[in-house]
Ligand SMILES: O=C(O)C[C@H]1C=CC(=O)O1
């Protein structure tokens with residue numbers, strides 16, 4: 001008898017961050033993850049994670065909506081279905097439920113984890129095989145304080161944990177943000193690559209002024225300076241400056257990637273399993289980017305270890321991520337809910353080994369941090 005999906009359980013898990021994490025639209029002191037536990041009739045359990053940033057501040061799905069929509073609409077579409085045809089299950093979810101990319105990503109991750117455990121293969125192997133087993137990882141400096149950010153960067157460099165840094169800007173006036181970034185670049189010099197993420201905070205005239213100053217200060221990459229929906233503006237910025245643009249919120253899936261590429265965008269795309277509805281969707285976007293000569297960047301929604309591991313399995317199948325990854329989510333959290341945390345060293349992280357995601361839940365930690373009703 002081929003296995004079928006028996007039950008799907010969702011848990012909201014709140015973990016405090018090691019310091020306030022300041023973005024242009026919110027400041028995070030805690031991260032909330034939706035953890036999926038999917039049980040199959042052959043006794044296999046698959047785990048997945050759906051995570052966003054700042055409740056509804058970052059995007060249209062909140063942790064609570066992800067949980068509710070899985071429990072109410074998506075899980076009933078999967079329960080009782082054969083477990084192994086993940087493409088058929090993806091199509092079924094997409095046919096009956098629009099949007100909800102983060103919820104779908106959490107479910108697809110759990111399906112892949114279970115299938116890998118069943119077959120004795122890692123998720124990267126299920127996707128065709130790993131071309132890298134140690135991936136570079138950037139760190140985000142977002143304490144809100146220039147001196148603290150410089151100290152944090154120097155410490156990470158000395159620990160050989162990170163040598164690429166992303167600065168979150170856009171909450172302050174443009175000139176103040178530019179001074180903050182330039183001071184950090186000046187302090188770190190050629191020892192580090194400095195990039196910025198504006199998270200859509202500027203309009204196009206402010207972006208033209210700000211990016212010119214950031215380019216002059218030696219910044220390497222400009223992430224999502226203007227509104228996600230302003231594709232034409234983002235294309236204009238990419239054609240105007242030498243410093244490359246990184247599209248993040250503007251590029252959710254392969255369709256967005258195709259539109260930007262066809263419109264003349266150049267630069268890089270931030271890939272996130274959460275934006276593309278899972279690992280297959282994000283790899284479709286990667287293929288469009290590659291065909292268009294657009295660079296790849298392994299992005300995060302600041303997921304914990306499960307979502308980060310799932311993303312790593314997808315990125316590992318690629319040999320040329322021009323801009324590396326930012327898979328540091330677990331390092332921003334004070335604690336973890338897995339038995340063996342991801343191993344960060346030598347400016348990167350190891351791809352977890354073993355069947356499925358290669359991750360085991362720590363039941364005590366999970367029940368400690370799971371939201372109680
Ligand atoms: O890139 C984003 O927009 C979200 C996230 C990723 C890293 C970080 O610090 O914030």
Ligand SMILES: [Mn+2]
Nearest residue numbers: 197223224248
């Ligand atoms: Mn971003």
